[in-house]
Structures are given as C-alpha cells and as structure tokens.
Amino acid sequence: MSKIKILDPKIQNKIAAGEVVERPSSVVKELIENSIDAGASEIQVSIEESGMKEIRVIDDGEGIEAEDAPLLFERHATSKIGNDYDLFQIRTMGFRGEALASIGAVAKVTLETMNRDSEPVKLQYDGGVIAANEPGKARIGTDITIRELFFNTPARLKYVRSLRTEAGKVIDIIQHMALNHPAISFTLLIDGRERLRTSGKGDLKAVLADIYGINVARLAVPVEAKTPDFHITGYIVRPEVTRSHRNFINLSVNQRFIRNFRLSQSIINGYHTLQPKDKYPVAVINMEMDPKIVDVNVHPAKTEVRFSKEHELNALVEQTVREALREETLIPDVEKSVKKHEQEKAEQPGFDFSQPKAKAAPESGPDTGNSALSVRETPGSRSESWPKVSGTEKRADYSTGRSPKREKAPFRKPAQTSTGTSEAEPLEQEKLPYLEIIGQLHGTYILMQNDSGMYMMDQHAAQERIKYEYYYENIQKDGDGVPLLIPYTFEFPLDDVITIDEKLHDLRDLGFEIEKTGTKSYSVSRYPDWIKADDPEEDIASLIDFICHKDHFSVNDYKEEMSIMMSCKKSIKANHYLDKRQMEALLEELNRCDSPYTCPHGRPVIIQMTTYEIERMFNRIMK
Incomplete structure (x- = not known):
C-alpha cells in the first residue's frame, strides 16, 4: 500500500498559514497590502483585544468583481502575476495569492466588496x-473582518504573546505603512478608540509629525540622491534625537517596507560620530529602483529582500545621509519643545551685538603665551598652518556695550607658493555662528553668547573633536614614519604575546617597524608620523596593548577606534581652568573641524539656550 499521498487542501492551507500568518499584525499587514494594491486612498483598521477577537480593514479601493470573489480564498489565486517572468519585475505589494487562503484557514472571515463594474457581494x-x-452593501471598495484568529490551531494560539505586545506589533505595522505611503490616509482604532490618523495628503513630514510628534518632525532633514540605478528620498532626524534600538529606521524599496541590517548600518554609519554608542537614529528612507535588480520573493513575510547591486546601494545611502547632515548646524537647543515663533516681547534693555564701525585687522599666528592648555600640541597638525585672529579683535568694547562680530567671509588658509611665501586660498564657510566668549563654568564649560542667545561648550568634548579629526585624517596617510636610533623595547604578559604575534602584520600596516626579540619582548624601530606625543613610548605601548585586546581586528576599523582613543586620552579634562586666549584658540580650532557639533563618542560639544527661552524663564515673556 502506498505511503505517499497528497495532503488535503485544508491541511495545506493550515501549513501555509504557519508561515504567512504568525500573529495578528501579520494579518493586518497582508490586508493593508491588498488595499494598497487595490488603489485605496483611505484605509481604516480596527482591532479588538489586540486583533485576537476581531480585525477589520475597510478601504475605498477598486473592490473585487462578483465572479472573482469565490476564488479569493483559494491558494495561489492572484491577479498580480501571470507568468514566471512577472516574478522578476514585481511592482505590487502582494503577488503570491497565499494571504487570504492562509487567513481563511485559521479564522472566521466576513468579506463585503463591490467593484464599479459589478454587483456587491458578501462572503463568509x-x-x-x-x-x-x-449580496452585500452597495459601496465601492472592500470591508473585511477577521474573527477568532487561530480558533482551530490551538498550538499557535498558545504561543501568542500578551495583548499589549500584539497591539504594539499592529501599531508598528501601520506606522511603517503610513510612512511608506504618505498619500494614503490611515486610521487605526483599538477597542473602539482612535489611536492614529494620517491626512493622506502626500506630505511625509506631516506623517512624521502624526507618528513621532511635532518636536521630532521639526528636526527632520530631507535627503535625496539619484543615480542611474537608484533614487533615494526621505527624511533623517537630527542626531540630538536618538532611540535605543533600530526599529525607528524605516526602510522601503519601491514603497515596500523591508528589514535589512546592512542598509540600516549604512544609515548609522552616515551619522558617524554624531550619535553616542548604542544609540540609533530616526530615519525614513525610500529607495526606488528597477524591480529587476531587487528580489522580494525571499521570505513569506516579504520583508527580506536581496539586491543585485547591494554594495553600491549601501555606499550611496551612507554618503547621502552624511552629506545631508554636513549641511546642518547641529547645535541642540536646551529646550527642544519651545517653538521659535515670533511673539510679542516685553520691553527691556538689551545688549547691542551689532558690528562695530572700526575693526582691528587680524594678525597672523598670534602668540598664545605660555598657557597650560596647548590646543595645538601636535606638531604638524592643521592648526599650526592656520592664521589666528588676535585676541584684541574679538574683545568686546565694554564702554559702548558693543561686541564685534566675526566676518561671514570664508576662512583663508595660507598656501606655500613656489617662492616660499603664503597666499590666501578660500576655504569652506565656517560651520559655527559668531560666538563671544564670556567666561568659564566649573573649569569645564565655556560660556558664550551672540544675538540669538547663550551657548555652553564642553571644553573636553571640543578638543576631543579637534584631535579626533587630526588623527583620523593623518592616520589614513602613508608617511615615512619616525625612525629611532635606539629602538624601544616592550615586554608583555605571556597571554598577550600570542595575540600580538598574530597581529604583527597588522601593526606593520599601521606604520610600525616591530620585531619580536624575545619570548615576551618586542622591539619598535620606527613608528608612524601621526604619533606626536611628548612621550611616544607610552603611546606605542598603549596602542599595542589596545590591539591585543581586540577580538576582531580590522585595520580600517582600528584606525577609527584608535583615533577616538587617542583624542580622548590627549584632550583637556574637566576642572581645568583656561584663560580667555586659550578659550578663544579652542573655539577657533573647533570652527575649522569638519563636524564641530559632537565629540567622537556622539556627545554634544555645544548647546544653546535661546534668548526667547531665557526671557521666558524670567517671565519677561508672558504667555
């Protein structure tokens, strides 16, 4: 007797349901995708008991013709593909014809639908x-209700999580859908109460405000890039807004929500050092591309995809995010919730920050004196070749109450000509506004002001950023290195020796000439140019020790980590009091950084308290 037989269609559908319908949110996702494919402009989702009791989705799409309705719950019945070639150019949200058959196998379904060219129909x-x-109600569109989900699959019902968790999953799905389709109005009702509504006017920033709030939306920065293969659009939120996980990075391909670790990492890399470690940004990025270069037929949930040009796409996304942030002045306000709109202010005496008529000419390379702080302590760094503005130029004229402003012209960097003289070359616009230093708080924070309010700068974070950019720039360069007439000899514990032996080649790639001279000893006869400390022997020992404690070593990644480590180690600490000239030198040096807004660990360097916020706290502005 034959042991092999074809399973009953009911069993086939239950097996398929185990892959497609994992939880109530899976049902919501599949039904919304059908509504989107039907051309709906309004979609209303209602759930009771987190969808376990009832899920209802109503749309105003084109509806289904009466003669097609009985096929809705048959497996692989679909209007979206016709041949195998269509699988390579999928442009719809659904295409397999499995969702309704799977849902119908594990639930009780009522469907009412009407197409413009046929009679209304109601199916149970x-x-x-x-x-x-x-016959059903005469309303163009589709109204589908799912009740008693998993009523005939007790094993699946047993492993459904708490109602709160399941409701959160449904909310997450609808938020992703709304962000990917801003031209569709979404409404979510949970146990009869409206929890979310979007306008459907096509304004993605308005949808961001509906979902994440106005304070997040106002910090959103638009991004766009286009190549022959890809068109990237969307918003990224400024780095002062962070989240503790990646779920707020919304990615979509041709408006289909996807999860892709590498693309998410590309966005995080675009923020680079602008956010703290283990914190993640808020972003909404849609990538338009030819369907032929993306495969969406990878996973039953259709959220995992594969790209034929993944490396190029990852690089484009990272570059687009980085360039968008580079155009922003990323100084956070102390009170993000305060709107900066024009309001009538009470009369009060004010400071005059206008430009004085006569301004002293800048001096080239002022003498900073014998200061305790050496902002330019690394010989050969960029700062040594830049002209400094003299302290007298920026000193306030207290007799008139006036404070000079820096010119908004670009900085100029001296370039050596063939005759050895310097000539001015234009550089990019300074990234910080004019700031007048007014003092220091606790030997840690430098207080500054301008006509928009008060600023505080963390002196340690500022010098960390300065030194990080110096090290990061110079570690990448290949130089001859610094030879030693008498090599440095280092001895390490025996348990570290094995690791160092394995990484001698990597150390040489970094510019060290290092040889093993004993069981536990090593000799360094040349070290890289970028090590510019007063005691290079100590730095070299620290670097070798740092390398041997890294589980996964990559030269490129290590250059980044080493730049951060050395910048932190060599920067001024808290409770270190500076004089006015030292503070001005630090500010000037910071202003030449590529990204002067955060330290390499992502902490803010400067924060602002606007004049409006200060006046509001002193009740000079009455609400």
Whole structure:
C-alpha cells in the first residue's frame, strides 16, 4: 500500500498559514497590502483585544468583481502575476495569492466588496470552508473582518504573546505603512478608540509629525540622491534625537517596507560620530529602483529582500545621509519643545551685538603665551598652518556695550607658493555662528553668547573633536614614519604575546617597524608620523596593548577606534581652568573641524539656550 499521498487542501492551507500568518499584525499587514494594491486612498483598521477577537480593514479601493470573489480564498489565486517572468519585475505589494487562503484557514472571515463594474457581494468563510455567498452593501471598495484568529490551531494560539505586545506589533505595522505611503490616509482604532490618523495628503513630514510628534518632525532633514540605478528620498532626524534600538529606521524599496541590517548600518554609519554608542537614529528612507535588480520573493513575510547591486546601494545611502547632515548646524537647543515663533516681547534693555564701525585687522599666528592648555600640541597638525585672529579683535568694547562680530567671509588658509611665501586660498564657510566668549563654568564649560542667545561648550568634548579629526585624517596617510636610533623595547604578559604575534602584520600596516626579540619582548624601530606625543613610548605601548585586546581586528576599523582613543586620552579634562586666549584658540580650532557639533563618542560639544527661552524663564515673556 502506498505511503505517499497528497495532503488535503485544508491541511495545506493550515501549513501555509504557519508561515504567512504568525500573529495578528501579520494579518493586518497582508490586508493593508491588498488595499494598497487595490488603489485605496483611505484605509481604516480596527482591532479588538489586540486583533485576537476581531480585525477589520475597510478601504475605498477598486473592490473585487462578483465572479472573482469565490476564488479569493483559494491558494495561489492572484491577479498580480501571470507568468514566471512577472516574478522578476514585481511592482505590487502582494503577488503570491497565499494571504487570504492562509487567513481563511485559521479564522472566521466576513468579506463585503463591490467593484464599479459589478454587483456587491458578501462572503463568509470559516476555517477553510465557504459558509455563505450573498449580496452585500452597495459601496465601492472592500470591508473585511477577521474573527477568532487561530480558533482551530490551538498550538499557535498558545504561543501568542500578551495583548499589549500584539497591539504594539499592529501599531508598528501601520506606522511603517503610513510612512511608506504618505498619500494614503490611515486610521487605526483599538477597542473602539482612535489611536492614529494620517491626512493622506502626500506630505511625509506631516506623517512624521502624526507618528513621532511635532518636536521630532521639526528636526527632520530631507535627503535625496539619484543615480542611474537608484533614487533615494526621505527624511533623517537630527542626531540630538536618538532611540535605543533600530526599529525607528524605516526602510522601503519601491514603497515596500523591508528589514535589512546592512542598509540600516549604512544609515548609522552616515551619522558617524554624531550619535553616542548604542544609540540609533530616526530615519525614513525610500529607495526606488528597477524591480529587476531587487528580489522580494525571499521570505513569506516579504520583508527580506536581496539586491543585485547591494554594495553600491549601501555606499550611496551612507554618503547621502552624511552629506545631508554636513549641511546642518547641529547645535541642540536646551529646550527642544519651545517653538521659535515670533511673539510679542516685553520691553527691556538689551545688549547691542551689532558690528562695530572700526575693526582691528587680524594678525597672523598670534602668540598664545605660555598657557597650560596647548590646543595645538601636535606638531604638524592643521592648526599650526592656520592664521589666528588676535585676541584684541574679538574683545568686546565694554564702554559702548558693543561686541564685534566675526566676518561671514570664508576662512583663508595660507598656501606655500613656489617662492616660499603664503597666499590666501578660500576655504569652506565656517560651520559655527559668531560666538563671544564670556567666561568659564566649573573649569569645564565655556560660556558664550551672540544675538540669538547663550551657548555652553564642553571644553573636553571640543578638543576631543579637534584631535579626533587630526588623527583620523593623518592616520589614513602613508608617511615615512619616525625612525629611532635606539629602538624601544616592550615586554608583555605571556597571554598577550600570542595575540600580538598574530597581529604583527597588522601593526606593520599601521606604520610600525616591530620585531619580536624575545619570548615576551618586542622591539619598535620606527613608528608612524601621526604619533606626536611628548612621550611616544607610552603611546606605542598603549596602542599595542589596545590591539591585543581586540577580538576582531580590522585595520580600517582600528584606525577609527584608535583615533577616538587617542583624542580622548590627549584632550583637556574637566576642572581645568583656561584663560580667555586659550578659550578663544579652542573655539577657533573647533570652527575649522569638519563636524564641530559632537565629540567622537556622539556627545554634544555645544548647546544653546535661546534668548526667547531665557526671557521666558524670567517671565519677561508672558504667555
């Protein structure tokens, strides 16, 4: 007797349901995708008991013709593909024809639909069997209700999580859908109460405000890039807004929500050192591309995709995010919730920050004196070749109450000509506004002001950023290195020796000439140019020790980590009091950084308290 047989269609559908319908949110996702494919402009989702009791989705799409309605719950019945070639150019949200068959196999379904060219129809489908087929309400679109989900699959029902968790999953799905389709109005009702509504006017920033709040939306920065293969659009939120996980990075391909670790990492890399470690940004990025270069037929949930040009796409996304942030002045306000709109202010005496008529000419390379702080302590760094503005130029004229402003012209960097003289070359616009230093707080924070309010700068974070950019720039360069007439000899514990032996080649790639001279000893006869400390022997020992404690070593990644480590180690600490000239030198040096807004660990360097916020706290502005 034959042991092999074809399974009953009911069993087939239950097996398929195990892959497609994992939880209530899976049902919501599949039904919304059908509504989007039907051309709906309004979609209303209502759930009771987190979808375990009832899920209802109503749309105003084109509806389904009466003669097609009985096929809705058959496996692989679809209008979206016709041949195998269509699988390579999928432009719809759904295409397999499995969702309704899978849902119908594990729930009780009522569906009412009407197409413009046919009569309305109402279907009832219980656990894989059509229970009724009768006329429905005359309303173009589709109204589908799912009740008693998993009523006939107790094993699946047993492992459904708490109602709070399941409701959160449904909210997450609808938020992703709304962000990917801003031209569709989404409404979510949970146990009869409206929890989310979007306008459907096509304004993605308005949807961001509906979902994440106005304070997040106002910090959103638009991004766009286009190549022959890809068109990237969307918003990224400024780095002062962070989240503790990646779920707020919304990615979509041709408006289909996807999850892709590498693309998410590309966005995080675009923020680079602008955010703290283990914190993640808020971003909404849609990538338009030819369907032929993306495969969406990878996973039953259709959220995992594969790209034929993944490396190029990752690089483009990272570059686009980085360039968008580079154009922003990323100084956070102390009170983000305060709107900076024009309001009538109470009369009060004010400081005059206008430009004085006569301004002293800048001096080239002022003498900073014998200061305790050496902002330019690394010989050969960029700062030594830049002209400094004299302290007298920026000193306030207290007799008139006036404070000079820096010119908004670009900085000029001296370039050596063939005759050895310097001539001015234009450089990019300074990134910080004019700031007048007014003092220091606790030997840690430098207080500054301008006509928009008060600023505080963390002196340690500022010098960390300065030194980080110096090290990061120079570690990448290949130089001859610094030879030693008498090599440095280092001895390490025996348990570190094995690791160092394995990484001698990597150390040489970094510019060290290092040889093993004993069981536990090593000799360094040349070290890289970028090590510019007063005691290079100590730095070299620290670097070798740092390398040997890294589990996964990559030269490129290590250059980044080493730049951060050395910048932190060599920067001034808290409770270190500076004089006015030292503070001005630090500010000037910071202003030449590529990204002067955060330290390499992502902490802010400067924060602002606007004049409006200060006046509001002193009740000079009455609400």
